[in-house]
Structure formats: C-alpha cells, structure tokens
Amino acid sequence: MTPAGAYLDHAATSPMPDAVLRAYTDALRTVGNPASTHSDGQRASEVLETAREEIASRLGCDPAELIMTAGGTESINLALKGIYWARRRAGAGPIVLIAAGEHHATVEAAEWLRDTQGADVVWVPIDAEGVLRPEALGQAIADAGADNVALVSFLWANNEVGSVLPVEALCRIAADAGIPVHVDAVAALGQLPLDFARSGAAAMSLSAHKIGGPVGVGALVLGRRTSADPLLHGGSQQRARSGTQNVAGAVGFAAAMRLAIDADGVPHEARITELQRLRDRLVAGVRAADPSAIARGAQGAPDRLPGNAHFTFPGCQGDSLVFLLDAAGVSASVGSACQAGVAEISHVLLAMGVPEPEAAGALRFTLGPDTRDDEIDALLAALPRAISGARSAGLN
Template sequence: MLESELTRTGNPSSLHASGRAARRVVEEARERFAAALGARPSEVLWTSGGTEADNLAIKGLFWARRTHDPGRRRILVSAVEHHAVLDPAFWMAEHAGAELVLLPVDSDGVLEVDALRAELEANGEHAALLSVMWANNEVGTLQPLADVVALARRHGVPVHADAVQAVGQVPVDFAASGLDAMTVSGHKLGGPGGTGALLARRGLELTPVQHGGGQERGVRSGTLDAALLASFATAVDEAVAARPTHAPRVAALRDTLVAGVRAIDPTAVLRGPADTERRLPANAHFTFPGCEGDSLLYLLDSAGVEASTGSACQAGVPRPSHVLLAMGVDEDDARGALRFSLGHTSTSDDVAALLTALPAVLERARAAGLAGSSSARVGVA
C-alpha cells in the first residue's frame, strides 16, 4: 500500500486508462487470492470485511433459495458461530420469515454431527442453508467440515463456513472442502482492515444485500479500492505460503504457554479440544475460577500483556460468552474467560512475560472478586 498502490488513481469500473489500470490491479489481486485458497478467480467476491461477507452469505443464500422454493425457510447454524453469522441469522428469523435452528456442540465446542444428521433427515427439504465456522474464534475448535458438507449435500443444502480464523493457521482449500461459500477477512492475516471476501462457488445464486453499481457479478455493489485489495491478496498469499513454518512455531509457543499457565494455576481450565490437532495452533483459551475476565485483561494490560476475553467485536458487553455457554460452561465460570492469541511477531520472550506477570495478576483479580462478593453480601443484608 505505502510503496506503490496508494499512488494510483482511477475507479476500477471506469473505462479510461486510469480506470483500466486500477481494474488490472483488482483482477490480478483476485487471481492471487483465488490461487492461494484453491478457488477460481470468478468465485471471489470482494467485500468490506468478514462481517459483510457473512451477512451476504446468510441473507443472500436464504433469499435466493426462497425465490425458487418458498418451503425452504430454515437457517441452520452452529450455536458457537461468530456474531457476524448469528446476528444476521436471528435478524432473518425476526424480519424475513426464516426459521432459525441452532445446532448444539459438545463440551469442546465441536458440532454434534448426529444432531445435524437428525435435523436434516427430519427437515432437510425445508433447509435453506447451513453455516458452520471452520475454526472457532474464541476457543480455537476446528469443526468437522468434511462430515458437515457430506451430510448437507445429501439433502441439497448449501454450506457456508466462516474461515476468518482458519486461513494462515490450518490448510484451507475452497474447492477441496466442498463448501458452497466461505468467508475470509484481511485483518486476521496481517492485511489491511476493511477488506474481506466471500468465496462463492460458480452457479451459486445469491440475492444482493446492497444495491448500486452492480459490481462483483451484480451481487455486491460498491466502488472497489485497488490498493486495499492488492494488499489483502498479498497478505493472504504470504500467510498461506508461510503457514507450514508459522503454524508449528506458534503451536510450540502455545504449548509452552498452556503448560506454564497450568503450573501457575492448576485450577485454570483449558477450553476447547485437548487434542492439539483439533484446535488452532495459535489459540489458548482458559477460564480462571474466582476471577472476572475483564479484571484479568486490564491487569495483564497494565503489565504489558495484551489478551482478550473473547471476540473483540463483543468487547465491553457485560455478559458471558455465548460460545462457552453453548459448550455447557456455567455462567460464573464463563465470566472468568481469557483468550491468548499468538501471531507472527510472538516470541518465547512474550510467553515468558505473560507467565511472569500472571501470578500477581491472578492474586489481585481473585482478591477483587472476593471483595466484590463481600460487598454484595453486605448490601443484600
């Protein structure tokens, strides 16, 4: 962006020389992006980010399916989806005549495939679409997408997956996955914010969510930013190419982090699958009994360690994670959640800094929790 692309002018939809030059940048980016993810260039629909792509998948698929078959009213989504999937699904149930089905997960956050099978066998002819994320953004669980796609295909139900967390951490091949649609976002890959894409297989009908100039196969109108898209494609290309070395490196750091946290606090519970092959390599999610996640976050932040209590998109919302609740974690335990994410710049010194700061942080957080509980009891009395 800084070295070359931001110096360009021209609307990629214009026919003059500057417009054609910008269009060339956009289409070359589309080709690089598609090649990195096992897709055809014609299957790449540029969006402003993962949220827009998820909305386009949920709403666009539902409306397109209803046009041809009014009986297909059911939207099936896993109970641990990102709110970019859940919220439009709930909106469709409230405003567009959809019937929302939340599919259960087990205690590791893995979709219960038998429950999906039962739902499809009972109501498959009424299902408009199915959305199951590739990897969970909070606890790092990898979902059994091959089983999901195989089941849905038997009943003619298109499958969408939010793969925002997965790309660059685990192998992602759109064609091989059998998915009908897949969401990717630039900000998770070192790319610029405000960039995303929905991969939609050829022949998949999508009703536009926004209307205007008819860009992106007439599905997603809006002037394209050549500089952003070129940078997004470069980030995806580099992240996918680096994955074979990046993933084992951050997985080793994660394992050190997990062992260290457990040694410091044996009561801490690692959420998500214990089997490291079934979770993201850069994710470690714990619940700490007797602590509030927000207190842990702020105390660690003051010690120079940046973590989160879950999805940054839901930061500041004072309620337990819907992901943990769906996994069967009770509300009190869920409030003590903290997610540690590792990235390309993470080092063993960063993990050591966390483990050095954590004992005092836990002590202060639990003391604050006890003081708050005592105050509450006095107030009630």
C-alpha cells in the same frame, strides 16, 4: 504494546507486517477506477484482478467466485441473507440451521432474518469442545426435513476456543440433502489450509485484518452454482455486490495471504510448528502458574488452531484478568464481545455446557507470526499477580 509487553490478541486483529504495509500503501497510489474503460482504469483493473487471482489461488477457488467485501461481517451478512433470499425465491423452506457458538456477525444476521424475514432459525448444538459434530447436523436436517432448510452455517474454526470443525464431513451431509453451506473461515485463515473446492461448501467468509491485512477488507467465496441476492444495489461491479472496488484493499489482502501462507520462503508447516511451540510453552506456563485453570476447546493438532490458547480461571472474572494484564503491558481477551461496554459471558462457552460462573473467568490468548518467546515470558511473569488480583476482586 510496551517494549516489555506482549500482544496476544491476534484473533482480534493482527498487526500489519512491513511487507504488507508497503504493498498496500503503494497500491493506494493506483490511479483510476477499475470499472473505467480508459487506460488508467484498465491498469487499475489489472492490479485488482491480479490480486484477486492470487487470493483465489490460495483459497482453492476460481477468481470468478471471489467477491471482495468490506470485511468478514459483510461477507457473512451477504452469505446468510443473500443465500436465504435466493433459496426462498427458488422454493426452499424457511429453516436456517446455525451452529451454536457462532461469531456475533452470524448470530445477529440470523436473528435479523428470523425477526424480519420470516426465517425459522434452529441453533444446532455443539459439543463440550465447541465442535459441531456430523451426527448433530444430520439429526437437525432430519428433524427439519431437508426441503424445509434454506441454508446451513458454521465456523471452520471457533474464534474463541480454537476448536477446528470437521468441515468436509459436515458439508457432505448438507450437500447430500441438497442444502447449501456457508462456512465462516475468518479464524481459520492463515492457520489451516483452506481449500474451498475440496471443502464442499457453497460459500466461505474471510477477513484480511486477522492475518495482518487491512481492516475493512474481506472476501466471500460464492461457489459458481450458488446464488445470493445482493445486499447492496448499485453498479453491479461484482456478482452479488455493488460498489467501486477497493484495489489497494485487494492488494493488501493478497500480500497478507502471501506472507501468512507462503511466509516469504519459510515453509508454512515450519511457521505453524513454531506457532505451536510458542502456544504450548504458554499453555504449560499458565498451567504451572495456576493448576486450577481449565483449558477449553479441543486440545492438540489437528483439532485446534495452532495460535490459540483458551482457559477459564476459577474464581476470576475474565475482564478483571484482561484489565490487570493490560496494566502489565499484556494484551489478551476474554474472547467474547463487549457490547456497549458491558462484558458478556461467552455464548460459546455456555453453548459448550460450561456453567456460567466458570464461563465468567474466560481468557483467550492468540498468537501470530511475529509472536516471540519474550512475549510469552512477559505474560507468564505478569500472570500470577493478575490471577491473585482478579481472584481477590472476585471474592469482594
């Protein structure tokens, strides 16, 4: 980010605050493998387990339920594949119910299960706000027959359009049918209170770098009554996951959670209120700059992530807007994956029923704890030119 610019892509990755950097780099000096029995190993194990307890206490789970992983993608793969295999061995049917509009980690893992493991993947429709409604899940379970379903997976909050799902109600429906639920809570972490025990989920995926922790560090909360076959075989250091444990990664994740949730003395609600104020300023400014811009996803708390604003701009290509804003020092995102350098139209917007030409004009802004008013100013100053530039490029 240039001094006069703005970083408005915290959902892609959020910069590491100084306090987290200090905790993380100090922990990198830890001597010893936490699985070793000598004193150095035991000290490393103590550091690791303290971090695990701290993370678990902020997620409403038991430390024994918290499996540290190498990020959200690994957590999701372990949940989907591991639970699928364990459930199939226990006699469950091959149907996997996945909400439409999930993150690519879920989509690709589910398609792999379908293409290579005999899974029958059913995409459960989401509504125009990007939300999986309890009625839609109930209908999908009834259509499939509960005994035929191995698992259900959906987002806690949609990482593109920011809508929050009714997680407890959805989990209750699946639990009543005896089906385990995996929830991808990567986008919700730090912005919404997450209580695993209360949610009723069987498994929940998280990632550290979305809240200013280290990249390549994540967690899968796996309920004590849920079985998952491992993806990685080896020393069985953790339940369902082998590999030497990343002590510094766990410390960095714990420090990021401490800051994101307790915010060093600033109450979480006050931080969220400030995030919402900045986001609402941004939304009002975008609407003033282009009254034809359409806000996507659920609008207003508590149905929307406080740090997310998402629009489609008629007649524009989202990637042109990202390019033109970048030239003005503003980082934003189309919100969808670029695979092999080719920008794709968002599968989330398409699943919400947005027509393809409209979905092509998507632009997502995501704010974080260090977002300032002058970043919103920088965006709003750069936006009118970016929109007219993108629109005239779109007309050629």
